[in-house]
């Protein structure tokens with residue numbers, strides 16, 4: 001591929017990946033920064049992706065027995081204080097409501113007034129406030145399991161923010177469940193991680209590694225945190241979802257007790273799990289290219305754009321009539337249980353401008369129709385996974401088949417491409433020297449894309465983990481479920497280790 005090739009996105013990935021990411025979002029018109037520091041405005045094309053994520057996941061939650069509910073955005077400070085590790089984990093990034101009124105300051109402005117006796121925390125996560133409700137809802141083993149999900153917004157006062165990846169306010173879902181036994185809670189924790197992994201694979205076309213977080217990376221207050229980790233095109237890891245086994249920690253702090261089968265009162269076992277609008281960041285970074293957004297068809301807000309081409313008012317009328325009929329017929333189609341959505345773009349722009357507009361937005365298929373096509377009963381079809389100028393003529397009578405067959409193939413191909421990329425950039429590393437070389441860019445001034453996933457031995461000490469993080473900004477992404485027992489030595493200190501973990505730089 002020529003380095004001088006014209007691309008719709010400048011800079012291209014290999015020249016400045018971070019800036020490329022911002023430019024893809026801008027070119028696809030997904031979101032923008034707002035006047036409120038760290039908070040984003042999610043625009044219609046970006047929000048439609050989130051709605052598709054929501055819809056698809058919601059079906060999976062429902063099928064696994066969960067029901068949606070909604071809890072307050074404000075959490076009394078005292079609730080947080082009940083779980084020590086939890087409050088410690090969130091204390092540094094809270095938005096706190098301390099006043100309830102605005103008053104005229106006599107100088108044409110307003111001053112805050114009505115100080116609250118107890119401040120409220122704007123929810124950074126809901127274990128404590130949902131726990132308070134659960135304590136009332138659960139009284140007997142007959143009330144269990146309790147399987148609840150909430151779709152909500154979250155506030156974490158982040159200092160350094162990036163659209164979708166890290167923002168002060170973001171959207172997510174949080175599952176919260178209560179169980180009779182430790183084994184059942186653990187089973188739930190793993191089941192929901194599996195749901196996330198399946199969703200990532202089937203809808204986002206992103207392969208993920210399932211595993212357990214180390215002590216230092218787990219959720220504040222959890223006994224165990226499981227995660228799914230994905231590789232982005234700059235070879236960094238992105239944590240795409242987490243599922244926490246909370247043991248009896250939150251049941252004890254919230255007072256979730258139940259009368260057991262033997263009549264005794266016992267503390268319940270709880271879990272929580274979540275994914276957020278961060279998944280849109282993952283989607284962008286896993287698939288998009290130097291011409292903009294690339295969307296797996298199953299999560300795309302729209303699947304086909306029809307671009308009428310005409311030179312005169314007479315042609316316009318003829319082509320538009322044809323295009324509208326075509327659009328009406330395409331709207332009847334579906335693939336893999338997904339209804340096909342269409343766009344009809346007859347804006348007063350050249351066909352090239354309209355094509356590029358939709359390429360940058362990542363729409364899977366583009367159909368051009370002009371008077372000559374109509375005369376021949378054909379259309380020109382272009383695919384987002386091929387070169388922008390690759391177009392093929394498709395008989396009108398075959399078009400429906402073409403579309404419903406091509407979209408799932410594109411979906412599958414994106415997954416395979418992401419999987420091949422991850423495999424090509426995952427290696428076993430056994431010496432400290434090789435490990436440090438792997439994670440050190442050649443150009444320290446403007447680091448090139450480097451590294452990947454390193455499968456290396458780790459002795460289990462948080463000192464070694466911390467030292468590597470300080471030296472290289474590389475963290476243990478997870479201890480994979482499928483890591484096999486194998487004798488080796490810690491990549492940092494050389495002490496014996498019995499399994500490999502995944503190290504990577506991460507978002």
Ligand SMILES: [Zn+2]
Pocket residue numbers: 458459460461464490491492493494495
């Ligand atoms: Zn060690």
